[in-house]
Amino acid sequence: MRLVRLIGNLGYGSRKEVAGMFREGRITDAAGEVLYADDKVGHDDILIDGESLDPPAGLVLMLNKPTGYTCSTRDPGRIVYDLLPPRFKLRSPVLSTVGRLDRETSGLLLMTDDGALLHRIISPKAHMRKVYEAMLAEDLKGDEAALFASGAMMLEGEDTPLLPAVLEVLGPRQARLTITEGRYHQVRRMFAATGNHVDALGRVAVGGLGLDGLAPGAWRALDPGDMARVFAG
Template sequence: MRLDRFLIRRGTHSTKEITYLLADGQVKVDDRIETNGLQSIHRFSKIQLGEELLQEYEAVYLMLHKPAGYLSATTDPQHPTVIDLIDHPLRHELHLAGRLDRASTGMILLTNDGKWSKRITEPAEKISKTYHVTTRDPISHETVGIFANGIYFAYEDLTTQPALLDILAPHEALLTIQEGRYHQVKRMFHAVGNQVLSLHRKSIGPFVLDDSLPVGKFRHLNKAEVNFFRA
């Protein structure tokens, strides 16, 4: 929304008065004087008119180290959810930028900024996610090429994007994908006759799960991290 329209919609000043107040330096956006009424603002912009605070809404961006046993959901009548792990006054306004199965562990990003999270979850953005995978059977070297060529999912009638598989041990590997389809990692291994026993997400795009972040705890993303996914 434009700044001048936001001010006019409040109904306390006429269009002419708003134009004067802007020109007179009486309006601040995010603590900076703004004289351009055409300036674009959003729900998280801090807006002041003189000494009056008109809008201030905190944008929250969190990284959580998800433990097993928690649903990637905001509410559930039967099981604990990742929101139950968040000690923050705005926790009930948060949503997840990507999910993990209840048994899976690792990085979850949470925010109240829908535009920001869409940049992460939108398939067209091709944001890489890396998982540490433990399997029932040894991982064959042929699987590397199969995953690189993509796996056909009949239900969706599509072939997955090329994936990078780095075998660490006979039953362990790092898998990097650029999608987030339903149970994708488990279905990919199932397609080659194997079974995933454990799944741990290590990274999303440039974000790597902090080694110092204990299981079940979260931290705030810093400004540089948040800005990476700014539109």
Template sequence: MMERLDKFIAGRTEFSRNDVKMLLKRGRVTVNGNTVSDAGLKIDPGKDSVTADGHELVWRKNTYICLNKPDGYVCSTRDGRSETVLSLVPEDLMNKDIFPAGRLDKDSKGFVFLTDDGGLAHRMLSPKKHLTKCYLVRLAEKYSEEYEKAFESGLAIDCGDVCMPARVCGVSHDDHFALVGLDEGKFHQVKRMFHALGNEVVSLFRVSIGGLVIKPDLAPGECLEILDNEIEKMLSEFDFSDVLKFVETSFYLLLTNNDL
């Protein structure tokens, strides 16, 4: 599909269409190695090589990103008070249509999915999909096996909210840690669930979305592009035991890497 050169550059950089025209006038844009000046030049994004201001722009039909979110960032495209997760996306992966598909609390860490694929995001966030998300949680008090029945039965929390049945289990390495699997995302839900059971969450790290787990060595603030076959894995049938095995195997790396 052919696209105007100025639109292609503006959609994949921080430059406005007017900025792009200035770059073109200054000879700062090349197509297939040749300097060009025509903003309306039609290019084939899948075949033509484009550089703007010295940076090569990589074309992708859609972009899928796993971000290891540090605390202090908000999951939105714009916020007047705090930095958003989009500020962590590297230039070679960024375009103006990317947004976080779902949210993670400002003081929580871990897997945030970013994309420019609105159709996929709609599938993921649809209440009918019930895409399970898993969280590694550090608790103030020791984990109790009694939590499991309470989570499975649909826990009543504050403000009259009743949660959908959820999964929880302890982590063998440390009795102050638990793995939680949720099919919904009420405001501060994990914290409110443990509070209702007389415990408090000290830290929370999202480990997985659907069938896809975060890379245990992905540093806080770093992004990793997700391939198409990994998207299918994310949307595939979820297995809580597989995520638990991952957590047990990668426990100390996750803790030290993310200061949990």
């Protein structure tokens, strides 16, 4: 792939704009030597304005999404792409969220430009484990764990029972819930079905991958070891 196309696909600019960056000498190798559009050089040896090139196609990243952001490119308010370098929104293939967290749910969000991987994770057949921590408006009654684990719980407006879920009580009004499917607002609706209300909700793990101390609003690219953890959960 020609360097102009490679760099353009990473969102740094149109092909015309990237060609101009070459003419201006802004694109160099790791040693600081100016590169030309027809040079043959490895991805890791390309610098733009002295900074390493963004990861190539096949990128998977984890973001600790704060509340108040939506997983959309069309929302007029704050979107998760605002937390990333602006060019990430212009990448081709497109960088998409792996599933969604609603505006008022915080925590671990995966994003990738690998469509096959995205569908592998979110496929209902995958039964990918997702762990949430919830702060509730009312004290737990004590029978929620058995109900959630029963495999017979029905949500309002649906005709298929939920798969068994695991509830861990962390406090009178605090719980950790592990689910293996991803129905619309599932966690909030599960607690609502018990007569309770979720005041705050955060996702703390996907598969075997947790936040690992990642600060709210921060992100990092995943390496093969991280991906192994996702599918080991």
